Amino acid sequence: MLRQEVPMPDSLSALEADRSKLLEEFLGLGDLRPGSITAVVRRCGKPTCHCAKANDPGHDPQFRLTRRVAGKTVTESFPHPATLRKAQKEVAEFRRFQKLSAELVTLNERICARRPVEQERGGWTEAEKKRLRLSIRKWGGNRGKSWGAGK
Numbered sequence: 525m526l527r528q529e530v531p532m533p534d535s536l537s538a539l540e541a542d543r544s545k546l547l548e549e550f551l552g553l554g555d556l557r558p559g560s561i562t563a564v565v566r567r568c569g570k571p572t573c574h575c576a577k578a579n580d581p582g583h584d585p586q587f588r589l590t591r592r593v594a595g596k597t598v599t600e601s602f603p604h605p606a607t608l609r610k611a612q613k614e615v616a617e618f619r620r621f622q623k624l625s626a627e628l629v630t631l632n633e634r635i636c637a638r639r640p641v642e643q644e645r646g647g648w649t650e651a652e653k654k655r656l657r658l659s660i661r662k663w664g665g666n667r668g669k670s671w672g673a674g675k
């Protein structure tokens with residue numbers, strides 16, 4: 525079996541370097557916000573207008589941004605093209621943020637899988653145990669949930 529002597533693309537240090545680069549990309553993100561922008565064909569409702577005909581494209585489309593807030597859809601419309609263009613940029617930036625976040629999680633999962641257990645400190649030190657006992661007593665003993673880092 526042939527062994528690769530060059531640094532493996534999957535090595536922990538290579539993955540960590542990728543992660544650093546990725547984190548730097550987060551710093552380059554501009555204003556961002558969630559939502560999706562859709563164009564809605566506008567029909568004025570006057571029966572004599574051309575837009576009342578079946579195959580008419582209607583008036584200038586209206587652009588809307590919709591997003592979910594606490595389970596409800598919130599709609600925003602844009603009074604002029606400049607506000608639409610601004611929103612388009614912000615929404616596009618949010619997509620970029622989501623993509624970067626997904627990459628960051630995937631990368632971290634691979635790092636976690638490769639991180640050897642030996643690098644972690646085994647068990648609690650005496651000082652930590654003492655501090656833990658004191659904190660638990662202070663919290664009334666039953667609120668172990670606050671120690672999410674445990675296990």
Ligand SMILES: [Zn+2]
Pocket residue numbers: 567568569570573574575576583
């Ligand atoms: Zn019309």
